[in-house]
Amino acid sequence: MDTTIAFILIFGSLVFFHELGHFIFAKRAGIMVREFAVGFGPKIVGITKGETLYTLRLLPLGGYVRMAGEDMDSVELQPGFRVGLVLNSKEQVIKIVLNQNKQQQDMLFLETERADLEKGLWIEGYDEEERLVRYSVSRKAVITENGKDTLIAPYDRQFNSKSLVKRAMTIFAGPLFNFILAFFIFLTIGLIQGIPTYEPIITGVNEDSPALEAGMQKGDLVTKIGEEKIATWQELASKIQASAEQPLTFEFVRDGEVIQSSITPKAIEQNGETFGQIGVLYESPVEKNPLKAVAYGAEQTVTWMVKIFELLGMLITGQFTIDALSGPVGIYKATEEVAQYGIFNLMNWAAILSINLGIMNLLPLPALDGGRLLFFLFEAIRGRPVDRQKEGMVHFVGIMLLMVLMVVVTWNDIQRFFF
Incomplete structure (x- = not known):
């Protein structure tokens, strides 16, 4: 697939579903939605349906749902008009x-x-x-x-007229829909491609390797190493890597027959670390099961949420710097590389990006959904909302800082990939 088309489809879908979350919950709360926009800047095309203008805009860097009363859009008729x-x-x-x-x-x-x-x-x-x-x-x-x-916009159709819970859910719904989209992408992968079982079945043996010398063959199912039962490939690989130059007794099944063999993993050095290797190849078997596909979708969504939070923690603690962050240019280049490995890898990448977008928007920073939710938390604690002008100023400053950050990250991407 052409990289540009893939990037537009992926990024456009993520933005669309994010804004769709805001839109659906706003409508359910009775809030008038003036515009549903994908992209920023000049309007390319717009269609009015009911009370909402649906637009596609030039810059594919995000989107927005403009709600009545949220952006001081009311008209005041002054005396003498x-x-x-x-x-x-x-x-x-x-x-x-x-x-x-x-x-x-x-x-x-x-x-x-x-x-x-x-x-x-x-x-x-x-x-x-x-x-x-x-x-x-x-x-x-x-x-x-x-x-x-x-x-x-009668007052009861305006954003600020609604209860704190309805306003909070309308804002939270954007990131929530990104997580839901990721789940359905992983679910689709599981339904079509199958779910990896991670069974420790050998799919190939390298020449001149410890495994070949010990008589191990393609199709062998490893069940035990020493007295330790082996259920997954991850357990098998972890045991081998931790046992460089240490003889291990493998028990595996071949055509219904249980076989035992002693194998000593060869010591391999990489990046200053030593780990064991016996010279076998692996490709996880897959299983097509709708119920397990649902569990797989949920598991992958949660797993990647945890990984992204871990990366954020590393950024906060200084384990890597802002230079490691990527903006639209970096995402475009990554999409170009992933697209070379097929549609399922591209779908997996889209799901990860969707989770990342949802989490980034939940950060308690001004102008982001998380920043707005933080103001709602203050309102719940104080018992009254923060002054709208002060909140608007905070969000305005936040938008300016985010724009500066975007410029810096984009410039780093350009230097990294083109110079």
Whole structure:
């Protein structure tokens, strides 16, 4: 598969499912979603369905779900504003037109005195005969400005009107869906390719090796080393590697016959360490079982979550530096290498990236989902929310710092791969 196509498909899928988590939980909570975007920057294509604009944007570096009330998108009609009103048969305002000077059919003009477009849903002002009048505003009214229509957002449809639990779940749902996506990718691999059994079955014997000299053959199933039972290849390899130049008694089964043989692992030095080797090859047998595929998907998801947390711990403790991190360029190059080994390796890589994206977003850093969840925790402890302007400033600073970090990481990737 072409690397560019593979990268776009993988990264696009991870972003899509992340934002889909936010979107689904927002809708379940009754929050108005104004836009569902994959990518940042200029819009390539956009489709409006219901109250949501679905867009594909130029820069494939992320995405967002824009929720009503979350980004201070409400329109305030100040006293003296001249607006055009369109009413329905119930004398409710269904459209408020700003910057409108020309008279249109069925449109009333009003010089605004006061308005409440969130809770009370009314607008009051002076009509063309200078009478003070008040009109109720429909919950589905539209504000038109410079030809662009925007639905009003009654307060109960706004993000901040919802309970702490609903807001927290809406934010947490993004990373959660990344973990769910990883599980289903691993599950699909298990269903199609099969699940590794890790049985200690020899699949090849090297020439001039201790194993060949001892009579070991392809297909032998190792069951014991000395008095220690062997159930998996990992146990077999670990025992051999720890026993360099030490005679071991192997028990293995060949065509139903139990055979014993003494083998002394050869000492091999690598990176300043010595380990044993007997010269056998291994390729894990696979088993196709739907129930075990489900367990395999869950096991792999948890295993990689633990590994990524371990790597984060190493970064925090200084065991490796920021130079070891990779950005989009590094991920692209890694995708290029993985793609050479087939579709299943590419799927495995996509699942790992999805878990990584979920965990990175849960870090308690400003502008990330974890940072927002941290503010919700403060709210739960204090009993009242943090001032929205202060929180917004913290997230803004966080976005700036993340952008700087992205530039540094990308520059390191460019130097590493192209210079």
